[in-house]
Amino acid sequence: MGQIEVPVVRNILQANERLAASNRRRFQEAGIYVINLMSSPGAGKTSLLEKTIDGLAGQLRMAVIEGDIQSSHDAERIRTKGVQAVQINTEGGCHLDANMIQIAVESLELENLDVLIIENVGNLVCPAEFDLGEHDKVMILSVTEGDDKPLKYPLMFQLSSVLVINKVDLLPYIHCDVQLIRERTRQLNGNQEIFEVSCTSGSGMDLWLEWLKKKVQGVKDQLSRQGEA
């Protein structure tokens, strides 16, 4: 029998990356701004979405894709607010991938939207590895998780354009050094925007909403420039 060695040189995630690129083109054409929202379970992704929906009501048209291991509870929380929500159940899978997003997007009328937020499965490791075609990765760290997380999950912090530090209303009751979080994450990603918020009290929400609106406008400006060219 012939022994052989063959060169391969292929990216293992190439299938996902191709689909992500195609999603990205689709979003670009429709002129919508897309966020991949990630955190550990319970850090406050759905809460931030609820606050964001309230804050943008009447200003921007929004839709949500909810990724969850099971149940459609989060999607129902969003629909209660009168916003379109598509549920993806990963049946045990710990992250969303570009293929799931491509399918979910079929049930949305992208042309009638300004912003789409994808709530990823609660997990600080795997979602970072899978591009969905989003414009920005936004991560939430709640102060109850501790200030050592940037050291433990460097990829997630390195790739996220925004870090939302949530549950700051609880700071008086726990040991968590927000300044230390800022220093540790700045080493990983010196361009990261950081917002300190409480989804419960609503504090800090104005700065986050302002940033979001600017990003949405950026995508629209780009689209109209292309239209003129």
Next chain:
Amino acid sequence: MPCFAAGGDHPRQGGSLNDLNSWHEDSIVHELSIAQSLLEIVLEESRKHRMTKVRVIRLQVGELAAVVPDSLMFCFGMISENTVACGAILEIEAVPVVARCSQCQLMFEVENHVFSCPECDVPVMDLVSGRDLSVMSMEGEREESDGAD
């Protein structure tokens, strides 16, 4: 053909998914889906090269990639049973994190997760390597073609 060497002489041979979960707290399913994509590539390439057996698969995995090599090997061992890659050894080469400064173009190895230029002290986002997750080559046996060789 039954496979008696799932995972080769991998240290986690005989382990269960539950064992794995307990030492890699952030769930195994992640490496499982990467192992699945890996297997697809390996099977496709082995068909292309008419291989009857894959013995070694060489990979490059960046030090920043969210992949635990041991869980990847374990998952691959499980799902490659009854394929030509059953029992194949994964040789994983770790690729250091290297970044390039956008101001002075200096390329440097990122140590201790400090992503800033040692010369200019500005944040650096341009990664040259470190997120790699690639199949580089495979070794094994090829089917005898009639008369040739």
